[in-house]
Amino acid sequence: MNQQRWVKSFPIPLPLYCAAAFLIAVRLSVADDEPVAQTTESFTIAVLPDTQFYCDTRLKLSAKWGNGDLRRYFFAQTEWVRDNKERLNIAFLVHEGDLVQADAPEEWAIAKEALSALDGKVPYIMCLGNHDMGFEEADNKYGGNIGVNRTTHFNTYFPREKYAKRREFGGTFDPDRHDNSWYQFEVSGMKFLIVSVECKPRDEVLNWANQVVFEHPDHRVIVLTHAYLNPKRSRNTSGGVRAKGNSGEQAWQKFVRKHKNIFMVLCGHHTGEAVRTDAGDHGNQVHQILCDYQGMNNGGESWLRYMTFKPETNKISIHTYNPVLDKFMDRPSSRFDLDYPMTTRRSGNRRPDGR
Numbered sequence: 001m002n003q004q005r006w007v008k009s010f011p012i013p014l015p016l017y018c019a020a021a022f023l024i025a026v027r028l029s030v031a032d033d034e035p036v037a038q039t040t041e042s043f044t045i046a047v048l049p050d051t052q053f054y055c056d057t058r059l060k061l062s063a064k065w066g067n068g069d070l071r072r073y074f075f076a077q078t079e080w081v082r083d084n085k086e087r088l089n090i091a092f093l094v095h096e097g098d099l100v101q102a103d104a105p106e107e108w109a110i111a112k113e114a115l116s117a118l119d120g121k122v123p124y125i126m127c128l129g130n131h132d133m134g135f136e137e138a139d140n141k142y143g144g145n146i147g148v149n150r151t152t153h154f155n156t157y158f159p160r161e162k163y164a165k166r167r168e169f170g171g172t173f174d175p176d177r178h179d180n181s182w183y184q185f186e187v188s189g190m191k192f193l194i195v196s197v198e199c200k201p202r203d204e205v206l207n208w209a210n211q212v213v214f215e216h217p218d219h220r221v222i223v224l225t226h227a228y229l230n231p232k233r234s235r236n237t238s239g240g241v242r243a244k245g246n247s248g249e250q251a252w253q254k255f256v257r258k259h260k261n262i263f264m265v266l267c268g269h270h271t272g273e274a275v276r277t278d279a280g281d282h283g284n285q286v287h288q289i290l291c292d293y294q295g296m297n298n299g300g301e302s303w304l305r306y307m308t309f310k311p312e313t314n315k316i317s318i319h320t321y322n323p324v325l326d327k328f329m330d331r332p333s334s335r336f337d338l339d340y341p342m343t344t345r346r347s348g349n350r351r352p353d354g355r
Helices: 016-033 061-065 071-083 105-118 202-214 250-254
Strands: 044-047 090-095 124-127 169-172 181-187 190-196 220-223 262-267 272-279 284-291 305-310 315-322 335-338
Touching: 016 335, 044 071, 071 090, 071 105, 090 181, 090 190, 124 190, 190 202, 202 250, 262 305, 272 335, 284 315
Parallel strands: 044 090, 090 124, 190 220, 220 262, 262 284
Antiparallel strands: 044 305, 169 181, 181 190, 272 284, 305 315, 315 335
16 A cells, blocks of 8 residues: 655654654554555445245245245345345345255255345355255154255255356355355455355365465455354354264364454354354454344244444444344344454464464
8 A cells, every 4th residue: 555644844742753653653564564444434244144944845844833935035135135235335245054944956946036136236155054955854853854964956056157257256165066165355445255164164175265265365354154153152062963074163273263364253053143252363353153043933034134344433233134024133132343443454374274
């Protein structure tokens, strides 16, 4: 960033001059190392938690509410985000996984129709939840098991080749699949990167994610995954599914905590809300946020989150909103502010192996 300085032609007291010189030196050092907000304009990231009951054609567990097909709530969410892009300056949307109930083609068709409302309007990224993969029929009260392996119809309905053409697309873990992906965007002079990792991410996926973040030290990073934090504010120690991989705590230890530029983790899976903030290995604050409303009436009834980034105050304001009911959830766990420096940054990163 180019710096221009002017000197006034009047005497400056020595103590004041020294203090000013010190502040200028510190500011130039920060600016030389890392990109900072170049405007005070606010912007927003929209968050969709588990939508599985809106796409529930195989097991029909949503029948317990007696209100028929619930896909209208999924459509209401994405249409509201699209229609409020300009008003809220929505830069991106993330889906926290469990797009569907039981990995059925008909369910994925609903999810595709809902998210297609954003195509060409609002860029978005998704992660795989346990309900999005590994379905097998079973003689139990649900009629089947989910998350038994990593087979999924996701890539048929959200193919890599479609999204690879988009400006924000960065790459994927598997060159033939779209799950486990990363996207990037720039807003208010700041570069952001969102990396999506599967439910119970495998070691090789975490190694890939480590490398992606390490190679982008000038980006501010959000990690998107499904099962990471529970409503008691503890990182999951077990995934609750048969597919082998890492728990939330293991993902923190092996990946999240290692990088200075990771500042947020977003997840769903557990009905409820929670937030915890921990220091990474470099002293950076990492906000880890859970939201999931599937246990509420009608599988969530369109409740969603949006996060407004405010560079002028170095705050992120979290809002929980229902576009169908046109109302906010105002309890302390649903509407709050987080500190996040956007006018100053620290540079550097660790190697993916932690050194």
